[in-house]
Amino acid sequence: MNAGAIQSRAKLRRDPGVRSIIAAWRRLTGGRARRDPERRTLVACSGGADSSALALSLASASRGLVIAHVLHDLRPIDQATADRDAACALAQRLGVPFVEASIRPARAPGNAESNARRLRYAALTRLAREHECPFVAVAHHADDAVETLLMRLIRGTGPQGLGGMHEARPLAPSGPTLIRPMLDVTREEVLRICTNAGWIWNEDQTNQDVKRLRAAIRARVLPVLRDLSPGMAKRTAKASVLLAQNATLARETAAALLEQTSENEAPNAAFSLDRMLLRGQSPLVLGEVVRQAARLLGGAMRLDRLNAKSLEAVVRAMKDESNQPREFTLAGLRVAVRSKQVLFVRRATSDRQTRDASPERRQQHYHRPEDHGGGKL
Numbered sequence: 379m380n381a382g383a384i385q386s387r388a389k390l391r392r393d394p395g396v397r398s399i400i401a402a403w404r405r406l407t408g409g410r411a412r413r414d415p416e417r418r419t420l421v422a423c424s425g426g427a428d429s430s431a432l433a434l435s436l437a438s439a440s441r442g443l444v445i446a447h448v449l450h451d452l453r454p455i456d457q458a459t460a461d462r463d464a465a466c467a468l469a470q471r472l473g474v475p476f477v478e479a480s481i482r483p484a485r486a487p488g489n490a491e492s493n494a495r496r497l498r499y500a501a502l503t504r505l506a507r508e509h510e511c512p513f514v515a516v517a518h519h520a521d522d523a524v525e526t527l528l529m530r531l532i533r534g535t536g537p538q539g540l541g542g543m544h545e546a547r548p549l550a551p552s553g554p555t556l557i558r559p560m561l562d563v564t565r566e567e568v569l570r571i572c573t574n575a576g577w578i579w580n581e582d583q584t585n586q587d588v589k590r591l592r593a594a595i596r597a598r599v600l601p602v603l604r605d606l607s608p609g610m611a612k613r614t615a616k617a618s619v620l621l622a623q624n625a626t627l628a629r630e631t632a633a634a635l636l637e638q639t640s641e642n643e644a645p646n647a648a649f650s651l652d653r654m655l656l657r658g659q660s661p662l663v664l665g666e667v668v669r670q671a672a673r674l675l676g677g678a679m680r681l682d683r684l685n686a687k688s689l690e691a692v693v694r695a696m697k698d699e700s701n702q703p704r705e706f707t708l709a710g711l712r713v714a715v716r717s718k719q720v721l722f723v724r725r726a727t728s729d730r731q732t733r734d735a736s737p738e739r740r741q742q743h744y745h746r747p748e749d750h751g752g753g754k755l
Contacts, residue, residue: 387438390575395567399435402559406546407513418442420477420511420554422502425464425580428517431571432560436515437472444509445469448498449480452490453584464580471577477505499549499556506554518543518558520615521565524603525595527618532591534687538666541625542618561615624662632666635659639722648675650719656696664693668722672711675724696720 390396407417421436423429423445436443447465449458462478469476479501483494506514523543530539546557560568572579588594603610635656639649656664668689692706692713701717707725714721 390434390438390571393571393574395431395563395571396435396438398562398567399432399559400439402545402562403436403439403515403557406555406557406559414440415442417513418444418511419513419515419557420444420446420502420506420509422498422514422516423447423465423468424517424582425461425468426582427572427579428519428522428560428565428568429465430468430577430579431563431568432515432517433468433472434571434575434577436559437474441474443472443474444505444511445472445474445476446502446505446514447476447478448501449478450494450498451482451484452494453582457583461580461582468577475509477509479505503549503554506549512554514549514554514556516556516558517560517568519560519563519565519568520611521596521600523561523615523618524600524611525592527614528595528599529591538625538628538669540618541622542615544622544626545619561619562612564611628660628662628666629670631659631663632670635663635667636670648722648724650721653696653716653718653720656720661693661697664696665689668692668708668711668713671713671722672708675711675722 391400403419404412404414404417407419417440419436419440419442421429421433421443423433425447433443433445445465445468447462449462451458466476466478481494481497481501483490483497486493486497502514506512527540527542533539543558543561545559545561546555548554549556584590585593585596588597600611607613635651638655639651651667656667659667688708692708692715695704695706695715703717704715706713706715710725712723712725714723
């Protein structure tokens with residue numbers, strides 16, 4: 379670390395925000411069971427203030443870091459390369475390795491930002507494996523968690539969407555693990571860390587575009603909430619983590635229920651569940667049962683169409699006392715509620731699709747890790 383531009387590691391660690399980040403990083407990477415040299419971490423760095431503060435904080439505690447930047451084509455090439463160069467310069471100042479990857483989400487079909495997020499995590503997974511890093515740290519902080527929660531409330535999200543950001547989750551079945559050690563740190567603390575360290579970060583101009591919902595919430599809504607309750611960001615972020623844990627429990631319960639499915643003789647029925655078994659479950663769990671069934675049977679359907687409003691009628695029918703048969707169509711899935719059974723049917727079911735719905739196939743799908751958290755590209 380260059381003492382002429384960045385304060386000493388010991389002095390930086392006296393900052394309460396830095397101490398919070400280091401403590402969370404140690405907790406999320408094995409706790410007291412591991413020594414710091416065994417926590418080798420790939421730090422995703424955009425060149426902005428948030429990821430720079432993360433890198434500065436972790437580098438004050440350990441040299442077992444690799445700074446990684448993922449170059450994408452959603453911004454002009456001069457801006458994108460400037461961010462990459464800033465991340466590289468930070469790695470050089472910290473005396474840790476720098477690696478990079480390139481992705482092209484603008485050329486992929488569908489939502490560009492969703493594509494960028496998916497491709498970025500895939501690139502980070504590859505880089506982490508190549509450089510033997512069991513952990514990938516990203517710089518989502520408390521203000522990000524509030525923004526994400528408000529965006530989802532505005533869009534009418536269901537209970538799963540309110541789950542917010544997970545502190546840790548596997549990026550792939552065999553690793554690495556994605557960690558978020560900054561969820562108890564605010565944007566104000568992020569800027570203070572960078573300023574105290576003498577580091578000048580890059581600004582992404584798209585973050586100032588208030589035509590984008592996240593930028594508008596950041597510029598117009600969060601300042602009002604801070605005035606009303608100065609500590610609201612950290613409290614909201616902690617509540618979001620608890621909601622995420624509830625969402626995980628609901629997914630696990632739904633997966634266990636779906637493992638009890640039985641073959642059904644009704645035409646085109648992929649599988650069925652005992653309705654009495656479902657009646658005893660909460661609406662949160664039943665909604666997740668439908669989502670997981672749709673993920674399995676719906677093929678390429680968009681799961682974002684299965685919001686709380688579209689699921690409400692199906693869940694209500696599962697739980698009521700009526701014996702009248704009812705059917706509901708949700709994107710690529712048909713749900714038939716009968717007196718004793720609930721049938722889950724893929725629309726236009728083929729022989730091949732029916733084979734895909736075998737118990738072995740179902741088990742592979744239900745435990746696939748998901749990213750229910752929002753965040754930056």
